[in-house]
Amino acid sequence: MLACTVFTLVSQSRxxxxxxxxxxxxxxxxxxxxYHYFRIFNSYNExxxxxxxxxxxxxxxxxxxYRYVDWILTVPLLLVEVVAVLALxxxxxxxxxxxxxxxxxxxxxxGYPGEIATENSTKILWGVLSTIxxxxxxxxxxxxxxKSLERQPDGVAATIGxxxxxxxxxxxxxxxxxxLPILGQSATDPGAFVNRQIGYTVADVLAKxxxxxxxxxxxxxKSAAEGMKDDH
Amino acid sequence: xxxxxxGGYLVVAFSLLNLRxxxxxxxxxxxxxxxxxxxxxxxxxxxxxxxxEFLVTRGGKITALGLxxxxxxxxxIN
Numbered sequence: 187m188l189a190c191t192v193f194t195l196v197s198q199s200r201x202x203x204x205x206x207x208x209x210x211x212x213x214x215x216x217x218x219x220x221y222h223y224f225r226i227f228n229s230y231n232e233x234x235x236x237x238x239x240x241x242x243x244x245x246x247x248x249x250x251x252y253r254y255v256d257w258i259l260t261v262p263l264l265l266v267e268v269v270a271v272l273a274l275x276x277x278x279x280x281x282x283x284x285x286x287x288x289x290x291x292x293x294x295x296x297g298y299p300g301e302i303a304t305e306n307s308t309k310i311l312w313g314v315l316s317t318i319x320x321x322x323x324x325x326x327x328x329x330x331x332x333k334s335l336e337r338q339p340d341g342v343a344a345t346i347g348x349x350x351x352x353x354x355x356x357x358x359x360x361x362x363x364x365x366l367p368i369l370g371q372s373a374t375d376p377g378a379f380v381n382r383q384i385g386y387t388v389a390d391v392l393a394k395x396x397x398x399x400x401x402x403x404x405x406x407x408k409s410a411a412e413g414m415k416d417d418h
Numbered sequence: 419x420x421x422x423x424x425g426g427y428l429v430v431a432f433s434l435l436n437l438r439x440x441x442x443x444x445x446x447x448x449x450x451x452x453x454x455x456x457x458x459x460x461x462x463x464x465x466x467x468x469x470x471e472f473l474v475t476r477g478g479k480i481t482a483l484g485l486x487x488x489x490x491x492x493x494x495i496n
Contacts, residue, residue, distance in 0.1 A: 221431075
């Protein structure tokens, strides 16, 4: 995460100034995530005693629901990155951002009660509720944003298309990890706990680092199409 | 100005993560406030006309950058 932060920060000069805010946003997302993982390591270390990890919400316990603090801070920024890199007209950008940001915040906020719930029925209920804003985000990205792609340079529309698929694929890992306790793995099972952590961590790296690097590729393609000399 | 806003947001985000993960630790509110207040200050300046004028000066840039770096360093060591 930190390496990705540094890479996108030092690559600012490789894109035109109007696309740099998208790269700065990408850097901030990975930097916030890097700090979050630093805190996760501390929390995990504190919760580990004699080979056992205390999981829960009390002091000194490891609480995976804390990940939601990170997600509610970074996921809306990921969607702002997509809009920023397209450099659309101000009205079109504002319209997309005012729809995508609240929807992504609602998606995370509605997932949290399910994450901390112990009953499967409660998990399923909040999981379904959280899926509604997710479907709305997909609608905005595929239908509304799709309209603006017709005016984008060659290669950009295809890369944005792949970016949207990447978003679905990586965001799809989160519900799988969320559903593990429902899909037969008990919430208190150590194996399920480890699998959830692996799932969430892999999804975080894909959704933040790989997504940010794809944003950079779009910015480079657009910069080249607008006459910026390729450095290598 | 966008970069100042993103930087301010970053520091506030660090403060909230620090608050959440250090809950129960001594002085967590004070420490999180020490991280977050510079972020809120930088963010607030970007929304005030005189604040924006200050931030584009050399002194403003150094002040904002210095406050941001100190806040991030403190977030890592507290």
